[in-house]
Amino acid sequence: MSGLDKPIPMSSKRVTNLRGQAKVPGDKSISHRSLILGALSVGQTKIHGLLEGQDVIDTAKAMSSFGALVEKHENGYWTVDGFGVGGFAEPEKVIDCGNSGTGVRLIMGAMSTTNITATFTGDASLNRRPMARITEPLNLFGAKTYGRRHGKLPITVVGAASAVPITYQTPVASAQIKSSILFAGLNTAGETIVIEKEKTRDHTERMLQGFGAEVETETTSTGHMVRIKGYPELLPQEIKVPRDPSSAAFPVCAALITEGSDVLVPNIGLNPTRSGLFETLREMNANITFENESFQGGEPVADIRAKFSPNMIGIDVPPERAASMIDEYPILSVVASFAKGKTLMREVNELRVKESDRIDAMAKGLRSNGLSIEEGEDWWSVEGREIDGVKGGGLCETFLDHRIAMSFLILGMASKSSVKIDDSSPITTSFPIFESLMAELGANFQKSEL
Secondary structure, three states, X not given: OOOXXXXXXXXXXXXXXXXXXXXXXXXXXXXXXXXXXXXXXXXXXXXXXXXXXXXXXXXXXXXXXXXXXXXXXXOOOEEEEEEOOOOOOOOOOOEEOOOOHHHHHHHHHHHOOOOOEEEEEOOOOHHHOOOHHHHHHHXXXXXXXXXXXXXXOOEEEEXXXXXXXXXXXXXXXXXXXXXXXXXXXXXXXXXXXXXXXXXXOOHHHHHHHHHOOOEEEEEEOOEEEEEEEOOOOOOOOEEEOOEOHHHHHHHHHHHHHOOOOEEEEEEEEOOOOOOHHHHHHHHOOOEEEEEEEEEEOOEEEEEEEEEOOOOOEOOEEOHHHHXXXXXXXXXXXXXXXXXXXXXXXXXXXXHHHOOOOHHHHHHHHHHHOOOEEEEOOOEEEEEEEOOOOOOEOOEEOOOOOHHHHHHHHXXXXXXXXXXXXXXXXXXXXXXXXXHHHHHHHOOEEXXXXX
């Protein structure tokens, strides 16, 4: 059952010759952070290319609830008139973050060192996800958090009246944990330090520096260290959000497995902490090239061209690459299904606690379509059947997870028989134009009955 409305089953039929440009939406990670940092600045931040998926809209509503003026304008750009660091007003209502783990974790961090109280909730999927990984470090600042057992939403955060800086080593590789702590550190005297064993996506550090915060990073014997000094005066910015590499993954991968395809995906953010999928696909012999490479707002961007690749091979994906492609393992497993040999994905236990247990969800769905899958607690593998070797014909449960839904629709574009998913409605949380964009390229998705 969808957390948005009643389920919308959909089927995907085999096609050939995908062609055209796939103008995917703006980067979700940068969109969330643009709204929050705009609210924490004094003055008006202007945002072009904001992702208008439900996850980001929920963050925009949350910033309004805390006192920022957030507006969408006729020509498509957004503005945020902020209240400055420490300026959060106490919201009158519960903050509903819908399906967004990024939104709720970053917002809790940002308000936790201000002397106000706020209660957070989400949809059925988000309310099952672990939040103790965030509340534990926030409590060290002096905040108090009250939630359900095992640290699950709904959670009430009582912000610290006099926050103290912390040094914190993250227990898992998570940009959400790191970002939540850095946002909390903004309204804390002194220097807050985050140490992570593996470097995670660094949009927060880059954007904080762009807004005027004092942020330093270095690699030490204990890991990747990020320092932030408290009480900066953040200055409003004009932001051009690059297109989302996680969304680009779907048309790119569809082109690789669909006969005769040649698809261009323009202006994609290629931050090295986010581009692990494309590096992995190239190692699998995928025909992917980067064109018109440049920098935009401190982020590397390029057009990605993807062509049908009938000779891909399975590989052992380096485990140290997991942090740079954690959201892309579901669609990678689809591509692996059409490669020759086994693709092994290790040290990916974080997939167990995403919007769904993504290892379990993909394993069940791929098996229902004739694939051989092996799995453990923090690893899984797909035995590829090569191009034209995937049976298809299965019904896949999406578990309220947008990336699971999109991945199985891509599978159906190249399998022998059509693939059906039980609910396509979660896709709107991150990629609201997915269906129409893929149809323009040549996909054949149809709403159906279970």
